[in-house]
Amino acid sequence: MSVLLAVCASALFGVADFLGGSSARRIQPTISSFASQVAGLVVLTTAAFVTGGLLLGPDLALGALGGAIGAVSIWLFYRGLSLGAMSVVAPVSAVTSAVVPILVGVAIGESPAPVSWLGVALALPAVVLISREGTTGAENRQDEPIEERATPSSNRAGVTAGLLAGAGFGAFVTLLTRTSSESGIWPLVSARAVASLLTLGAMAATGLIWKISRGRGLNLALGAGVLDATSNVLILEAGRRGLLVLVGVIGSLYPATTVLLARVVLAEKLQRHQVLGLALAVVAIVLVAL
Template identity: 45%
Template sequence: MTTAVILATACAVVYGTADFLGGMATKRSRVFAVVALSQAAGLVLVLALLPVLPGGFSAEALWWGLGAGLVGAAGLVLFYRALATGTMSVVAPTAAVTSAALPVVFGLVTGERPHPVALAGIGLALAAVVLISKEAPREKTPGSLSSLLVALAAGAGFGGFFILLAQAPASTGMWPLVGARLSSLALVVLLAVTAGHSLRPSGGSLRIIAGAGVLDMAANVLYLVAKEHGMLSLVAVLVSLYPASTLLLARYVLGERLRAVQITGVACALGAVALIALPGG
């Protein structure tokens, strides 16, 4: 289990770094361009890793990946919609805790039985996700209830991504990620073309976008390997702590201030990792 904890924690750090770069890129280019091009970069990486990492082709794994990619991309679209119509301080933690809780519930329902110490770590991690994702209060916007429901659906999409990926046979290596990236990329490009959005990045942002896509795929690889060494209910909740690394990067790279509630969330995240990593966990 220690291996799974290390891999899942590393996955969270890499995911958070990818999100940080993605956020930097969206300040220079349109969202659809950032998402589509970063996912294309991730696809190139996973195709390059196929001959190197163990695992053979499986149609079943590809189908699980295709499904995961679709629900993950749908979750992303819904998340952006919720942010556009609702209050960020409500939308972000709602989506985050839903995406973290869903794989935990799925794991417990399907027979996983973490040690009580690890269960305490799971609870602390869910609290950490809420605190870390908490933004400064803003003026309440119209349609707050509908945006809350959309945020729940977005979180379910993110959580569904992790659940579906975990269903692919372990012997298939990275093929589920190929399927996931193909379907999500196709969906994002289709939505962009339908809505008339350009996929051309602005000057100077392509490197950042490519970096975000490569790191995002690297995190996906770490997630799959971590899942092979531990329970979904533990691995997924550790991975969901990725906003902590995004916050820390924003603090030390961009000089952004962390609110007291977010610092508390980071402390809870570290405590959650420690509880899950304990021998009894």
């Protein structure tokens, strides 16, 4: 069940980061991030009251710390997506987001079955292959203004932001899955509340708070927030039920969804190594699920 939850979480987050990246190409990334955070906070708070759970101090603290890390990570992620090709930046962030839970899982003594380790071993190169830059889709996005198309320089900046964001995402998942099941999803509410406040503070300090306006970019960010929040709930439950090593690596395969959507919607071409990476990702999921 934990693997199935992680797969569903991965798919939802892949759609969420596609919407978030599309939003960040239309509006300022910080505004996009804030809108996403608030939408997720509303969904999570409502769900927390409906499903119940105890307000446990240590779990709320872990959530708050994860939220602080997540706020910076999401901004970096959206910034990276706004600079580089979506089919490159998103997978790169997944590489580092997978490594953190794996290292922590090994450190705390988790010992998956040999076949599961084989799945983990295939998942990491799968993400690398998907993220490997050949001919990006930047030149294929003819529907975007010239100044918004990814260039080699902007791709490098986007990849750097994606790497840093990925490390933060990995830390976020690790912290949240260390909370107790008795607290329900309240740690996620704590995380999202802190992230929203920090992002709001950054917007107030830079004057961006006065530049929020309705439009397609904002709507995309709100949709991303709802899907991201749902993904967080699923990965939280998966981490509580299963091994962090396995849940973390399956969750990191979300770029498969992002890349496929980028191919269909933005006409970003899939290279042969990306197709191979997608195939390896499927095999990895099957092996981990055995």
